[in-house]
Amino acid sequence: MSTYLLGLGALIAFAANSVLCRIALHTTTIDPASFTTLRIISAAGFLSLLVVFRSVTSTTPAKHNTLAYLWQQGTWPGVFALFAYAALFSFAYIELTAATGALILFGWVQFTMLAVGFYQGARFSLLQWIGFSIAVAGVLALFLPSVTQPDMFSAILMAGAGIAWGIYSLLGKGVQQPLLMTQGNFLKSVPLTLLLSIVLISSWSIDTTGVLLALASGILASGVGYAIWYAVLPKIQATEAATMQLSVPVIATLGGVVLLHEPLTLVFVLSACAILGGIFLVLKPSFNKL
Known part of the structure; x- marks a missing residue:
């Protein structure tokens, strides 16, 4: 059960990323490249300091504290x-609405992870297929009324983000040291994101609020959340991980209600019940083994 509770913590972090990115790009002047750069650098710095702190306070050799x-x-x-x-996630949200972006993103995340999971031999029982169908129907009911005709280029960017996130999640299946793996992935991403900002230097735009939101996204929602997710992934099936992520739109929407004072509607309540109930049916066989 602790695995699924940790998974819930990671899913909350994913939802927080969506909310923080949405607030930053739509209510501040920060540009997507700067937001992404600050997010990755702050996550890399925080995780590296955490690894060093753990090394200093343990019997790990001193060489484990080095940048190398x-x-x-x-x-x-x-x-x-x-x-x-x-x-891709940040740039796609320039033109896409929250609902349209979420629907495209999670559609491609599901497709990527389920396809690989089934290819590797994972299978749903009839009850799990029913649960998965109910959860997907809940997501569609939640977002379809607000979906608009997407800008094609932005839709392609968000689809790419979904595939990339699906791949990143699948790569975590064999991880033995999730904190070190997450720290290394973020640290090695720093040169790439700096190059992105340099290429797009003409569009640089930052403000204090945007910077703070990017740092919160990097340190808390990304650094901590992704490390937890990599700790969870080796213990669950790819199909379970994919299905669990259908709860992220519910958590993100609830965050919008609390933080952005968005209305709490009957459609949201019913959709949330369908999504969470469907996820429970998919995970029920694993719960029975606990």
Whole structure:
């Protein structure tokens, strides 16, 4: 059960990322490249300091405190998947509404992770298929009324973000040291995001609020959240991980209600019940084994 509770914490962090990004890009002057750069650098810095702190307070050899050791962590496939997700996600939301973006993002996350999971031999029982269908129907009911005709380029960017995040999640299945892997992936993403900002230097725009939101997204929602997610992934199936992420739109929408004073509607309540109930049916066989 602790695995699923940790998973819930990671899902809350994912939802917080969506809310923070949405607030930053729509209520402040910060540009997507700067938001992404600050998000990745702050996450990399926080995680690196955390790794060093753990090393200092343990019996780990001193060499584990060096920059060379920190740089050796992570994998390049994970780095490129993480950077692609973070960058494409930010730029896609310039033109997409929250509902349209979420529907495209999670559609491609589901497709990517389920396709790989089924290819590797995972299968849903009839009850799990019913649960998954109910959860998907809940997501559609939640977002379809607000979906608008998307800008094609932005829709492609968000689809790419969904595929990248699906791949990044799948890469976490074999991770033995989730904190070190997450720290390394973020640290190696720093040069990529700096290059992105340099290329787009003409569009630089930041303000205090935007910077603070990007730092919160990096340190808390990304650094902590992604490390927890990588700790959870080796213990659950890819199909379960994909289904669990259907709860993120519910959590993000609830965050909008609390933080942005968005209305709490009957449609949201019913959709949330359908999504969470469907997820429970998918995870029920695993709960029965606890």
